[in-house]
Amino acid sequence: MEYTIICRFGEIGTKGRKAQNSMKRRLKEQIEKLFSGSKVEIVGGRLVVYTDWSNVKKISYLPGIVSFSPAIKIGHNLNEIEKTAVQLARDKQATQEIKSFAVRVKRLYLEYPIKSPDIERVVGGTIKDATNLNVDLKHPDLFIGIEILRNGTYLYTDKFTGVGGLPVGEQGSVVSLLSGGIDSPVAAFLMLKRGARIAFVHFATDKGEEEKARKLYEHFLLFDHKTKFILVPHNEYLDDLRKILKKCDKERYICVFCKRRMLNVAVRIAKKIKAEGVVTGDSLGQVASQTLRNIQIIQKNIDFPIYRPLIGLDKLEIEKIAIYIGTYDISISANSQCQFVPKYPIIKGNEEEVAKLSAVIDKEIET
Ligand code: ATP
Ligand code: MG
Numbered sequence: 001m002e003y004t005i006i007c008r009f010g011e012i013g014t015k016g017r018k019a020q021n022s023m024k025r026r027l028k029e030q031i032e033k034l035f036s037g038s039k040v041e042i043v044g045g046r047l048v049v050y051t052d053w054s055n056v057k058k059i060s061y062l063p064g065i066v067s068f069s070p071a072i073k074i075g076h077n078l079n080e081i082e083k084t085a086v087q088l089a090r091d092k093q094a095t096q097e098i099k100s101f102a103v104r105v106k107r108l109y110l111e112y113p114i115k116s117p118d119i120e121r122v123v124g125g126t127i128k129d130a131t132n133l134n135v136d137l138k139h140p141d142l143f144i145g146i147e148i149l150r151n152g153t154y155l156y157t158d159k160f161t162g163v164g165g166l167p168v169g170e171q172g173s174v175v176s177l178l179s180g181g182i183d184s185p186v187a188a189f190l191m192l193k194r195g196a197r198i199a200f201v202h203f204a205t206d207k208g209e210e211e212k213a214r215k216l217y218e219h220f221l222l223f224d225h226k227t228k229f230i231l232v233p234h235n236e237y238l239d240d241l242r243k244i245l246k247k248c249d250k251e252r253y254i255c256v257f258c259k260r261r262m263l264n265v266a267v268r269i270a271k272k273i274k275a276e277g278v279v280t281g282d283s284l285g286q287v288a289s290q291t292l293r294n295i296q297i298i299q300k301n302i303d304f305p306i307y308r309p310l311i312g313l314d315k316l317e318i319e320k321i322a323i324y325i326g327t328y329d330i331s332i333s334a335n336s337q338c339q340f341v342p343k344y345p346i347i348k349g350n351e352e353e354v355a356k357l358s359a360v361i362d363k364e365i366e367t
Pocket of ligand 1: 185
């Protein structure tokens with residue numbers, strides 16, 4: 001008998017054989033890092049980690065895995081399966097008042113000579129006789145899962161949900177603009193979940209926000225230990241920008257040019273580190289810089305893919321994901337209003353005006 005964690009792939013299973021193998025291998029390497037020293041094996045449609053169950057929750061952060069279970073591994077012998085299943089039921093009975101159970105078998109190793117319903121019947125009968133528990137297939141107090149793989153039988157009572165999606169790195173990498181707010185970490189997560197490795201860039205204007213951005217980045221190391229964090233000073237630029245705009249009597253445009261600089265610098269970083277896109281947490285209409293007009297103006301002349309995974313989501317929907325991925329509490333832990341935001345930031349910037357101002361700004365300050 002061995003202690004293991006069995007991990008199930010989701011979408012990976014729908015890919016062609018070559019892509020599947022590459023993704024499985026990638027996940028195997030990531031889990032080997034996560035559980036350093038533990039053996040990790042790909043067995044058909046499952047990934048098996050040979051480890052005790054103390055760190056089982058680490059798997060819940062790993063994109064590419066839809067669900068996982070701490071499982072006991074034994075051989076293929078039906079007698080042994082019955083005995084182990086009875087033991088699991090008795091262990092549960094010893095700690096909890098339970099009345100019913102259900103057994104569900106998955107025979108992934110098709111050469112195994114007994115069919116799943118037959119195994120369910122035999123094992124179910126043995127548990128019933130040994131424990132006096134009733135069978136309840138709909139709402140059992142105890143669920144015993146049995147998966148028969150090529151190299152053994154795995155029994156479990158818990159099934160945890162994973163992140164799903166694709167293994168990180170499978171889709172190359174992106175630069176993700178990270179503020180200290182709620183939205184940008186969610187945007188990064190949605191890209192990470194689809195296989196993109198994240199390099200965060202934070203534009204520092206405020207110590208508190210910078211601290212939050214750093215904490216958010218550290219949280220992302222749980223999803224992918226190769227996540228990067230790059231800090232770009234932004235105060236001096238904004239000071240100069242404010243002065244120039246004031247001279248032109250166009251201070252209402254400061255958010256547009258602030259974001260334009262962020263995108264320009266992010267694109268430059270992306271090209272340097274060979275990332276293939278820039279991600280922001282923009283959501284349509286949420287604030288002044290996120291109107292259709294302003295998004296268009298800010299992005300003008302940028303010849304590089306900009307991704308906005310939250311564009312169609314409401315704040316409440318975004319918050320829900322932030323809570324689910326564990327970034328919400330960090331994001332709301334303190335909140336300092338940007339000191340450069342004017343009382344009435346421009347909502348529908350004028351394209352010609354922006355072109356004129358851009359020429360002045362780009363001549364006077366270096367991006
Ligand atoms: P968030 O909740 O992500 O802070 P927000 O609703 O406050 O977003 P904005 O301040 O307009 O909206 O920012 C829009 C996007 O620009 C952010 O989602 C983020 O991707 C990027 N961004 C804003 N501020 C910074 C910053 N200081 N450093 C890096 N990126 C930033
Ligand atoms: Mg913000």
